[in-house]
Amino acid sequence: MKIIFLLIAVLLVWWILKTLRGNRKADARPTVQNMRACEYCGLHVPEEEAIQNQGRFYCCKEHAQGKPD
Template structure:
């Protein structure tokens, strides 16, 4: 019975030490400065539907930039009919 009580006390001390160590503010991770936010991306408007999207995701085409291949094809087909 005494051995069991001793084991429980030792386990409680170990868990307490692990928990206290995780929350210490003097660890390097907690002291590091927060990173500044990323700069805003340039936004472009789809020539077909008008939706705004980041420039690096836009598809170039005849007549502007597009949000997807379907809109680019539809726009270019309509322009070819004129």
């Protein structure tokens, strides 16, 4: 019977390691962001931080409004 418990223990450790590795991959995903070039100055900013105006992306509110810094 001991071998069955050993097998279960090995499978459990393997499953935990697999799950941890999977979580690490999921955590790494948000660091890969889509970069958008500002329509005004051409500066590349992450899509999350970019200001969107009429389907175009800008680095700041001023550039979205067409004003210089």
